[in-house]
Amino acid sequence: MxxxxxxxxxxxxxxxxxxxxxxxxxxxxxPQPPDGVKKDLLEKGKQVYFRRCVWCHGVEGGGDGPSAERLFTRPRNFIQGTFKIRRTDSGELPLEADLIRTVKNGLPGSAMPPWGEVLSEDEVIAVVNFVKTLVQDRSFDDTEDEEVNVQEFGQMPWSVDQGQIPGQKLYLGIPQADIDAGREVFIKNKCFECHGGEGRGDGNPTMKDDWGFPIVAADWQQCWNFRGSRRDPYNPFNIVRTISTGLNGTPMPNFKEQITVEDRWKLAAFVNSLCPRKKIDKLTNKPVTDFLISSLYTEGEVARSVDDPMWDTPDHDPNWVTKPKDYPGTLNRKHYIAMGGQITRGERNFKPKVDNLWVSSRWSPDEKAVYYMVEYHNRFLSQDSEYKDAVAIQWPGKLQDLYGAEKPYFIFGDSKKPVDIWKANFLAQDYSPTNPPNEKGYKLDVSVEEIVGHGYDALTAKETAPTVEVVDSIFKQGRVKILFRRSLETENKETDIQIPSESFIPVSFMQWSGRNKEKNETMAISTWVYTILEPPIPDSIYYMPPIMALIFIGLEGWLVWMTKRTRKMYAEGKAK
Amino acid sequence: MNKTFISFLVFVGTLVGFHMGVFPIFTPKEPTWVINRYVYFLCIIATLIIVNIVLRLKPPISLNALVVWSLGFYFYKFILYPPIPWTLFITYMMLWSIGTFLFISQDEETFREFRKPIVKMIIGEYKLARIVVFAALPILVGFGTYKALIPKFQEPVELRTVHPAPPATTRVHGKTYTLETQKNPYRIDEQDKYQKSFPFLDADKQEYMKNVTEGGTVFFQNCHYCHGDQLNGLGMFSHVFNPTPANFVDPGTIAMLRESFLFWRVSKGGPGLPNESTPWSSAMPPWEEHLTTEQIWKVILFEYWYTGWHPRTFDDESSIVGVKE
Structure with a gap:
């Protein structure tokens, strides 16, 4: 036609x-009236609330339970009737179904757990109705002044590739044209003013919620922390809903009028394309830590620049998502290391700013050196030389003395088993958190400390010659990259770790956010993981398979000859 | 068309059809006596037998052997539940292969019949089959060699004792406690009486609920980061640490422990563990550094009240009369 x-x-x-x-x-x-309070459920709801919810949300629902002071983000204050996750218009009360969904699925990235697995359906409905009665400034029963307009978001306009991870959807394969169109919408609506130039939430350091508590914009590259992502973190619907309804009580407005539904889906496609695909643990709703950091064997010299293609890694976990055909690098992956506040010893850190690190590594037998690239998202860096930002790699100080699975205590070692810590302290040059997005990034003034730890209160700086270098570093659009280098062996065998190849070495990580006044043991920390300097791929891999195949062909020939001979013998009557 | 070939197609078709279409139906979340995976497997076998009989296919012994062996493979790989480790899988398949071999070599005639197509293939009477098989096998061997030579690494597996034997006594805040006899000083009444009480609201009416409220307050300022708002070990930092934090709702933790054991574990934390429990990676603080003795006992009281478990008790506290000394 x-x-x-x-x-x-x-x-x-x-x-x-x-x-x-x-x-x-x-x-x-x-418009319709809000879902009124079901009075007959209140007694049961109160029972559930005072057993499960009161500890964070408080006796009167003011978001001031015992835990509140030590939580970031703080628990919701119900009194004003502001609820984040809704399908109703911005500023309106939520539907009962919205509240039920929030209670059931929890709010990822916050302390609110999914109650759907703990409470029965009846209990959830009851407690939601009780919570409605905690709203004092408005009323769910007020049919005169209150109305709710339920939004329609349409259907996801693409058929997507859900990937290979059992029980988890990945939403890949959205057409690039739509993602690019989404990027245009992102620029036009100035989303970067809060969410930053590359969506790491590094736009605005001064934001407050309705109650005057500090709040930060979402980091789009960690979509598993999106509130209301319904335990389906890669679904672009979550983003469409948030763009359409806004998040009541926070600076996130709604864009219902400014952006058409079609464009909201495209914007969601763009935001969604930034989030690396990983296996997400069903129970904790976080990516699963990569417990083994493999260091790639590299011939010749390793590149000393963070921008070198040698340090390129694919966005998604290569175990589940095949690398794009035009991917130039040879480094197969960066490893996800979960971080938590150090809440065990000394001055504890209940509100860490960094939730994970990504680590990749190479080693070179020609240089006799190993490189570790540590990168992480931190929205805003410190400008205070008293409280510098810092990140450290922690090793057992005396690898040779460890027996079996034995390791030093993971928080700065212990009296018998010391640790060797490589710590990079840094401040960004010409940086201010209120600067507009800077595509070039900021150079860092780095100083390396090498520390021997015998416990969090027994740290000493090494007096031997420095051996650890930071060969390159940058802070760009909310992401820090630090490239550590050290020779495999050093002269100081007493307190420096000597790094063998082809064996499993315990390693762990620490991170300090200067703006959060983190110092000494007040930090974010990981557990012990392992690293291994991988051997090169043996040359035999190129000649052994053909040799084995040839031998097998010979065997086949022999089999044919034998079979024919036996048949002949039968035929001639020599065998029976 | 050759009847053997039809029979082969029937086998492949049935298996694929059942696996794609019927398997999900027979594996619901809660299997019943009829709808379960083993019944499903019997259905496959019945279908195969009936189809072969109705169509009078009379498959040769070599195809029968292939079908029997493959069904065994399918059973151990997909049907048997929970899934078995691969070492066990290999052992089972060896036994199954021997069984299949016994089946084909039950007498001289079946064995000869089994050998017949193989011999014909080798000497070239089935030309196409010989070309395919003789070309494919060396390639497979080469590929297997490649797989075996390429280096692969997985982090070492570490085992640890979750509930180590406690010491006889423990010293907390300058006072020595004998764990054998130590009781929770705040367990002043039967816990079950307070299951419907409200923390905070009833705190000034009931002494017990006052202690529970104070214990809960300590818990939600200190412990929930790991042990979770639901006390199920899924707090907001729980995924960071290895070993993962204890789940108090699980019947294998506080439900089978004595309160004095908890008192020791809480007071001394990770550093107080013996080596078999990997003290170096436990994120459990020695809570004596952060809490008072009273707070520790109250938080233990709270954990039992919240989960509804009762602490484990011995002899004189038991209601069953034993041998009198």
């Missing part, structure tokens, strides 16, 4: 009809 105006018109006709059919329901959704 020739494409002419008439045929296009014919094609458009059903689309227009469809549009007319759906338009009223999307744009002119009729």
């Amino acid at each position: 020739k494409i002419n105006k008439k045929s296009i018109g014919l094609l458009m006709l059903p689309l227009i009809l469809l549009g007319v059919f759906f338009l009223p329901s999307t744009v002119f959704a009729a």
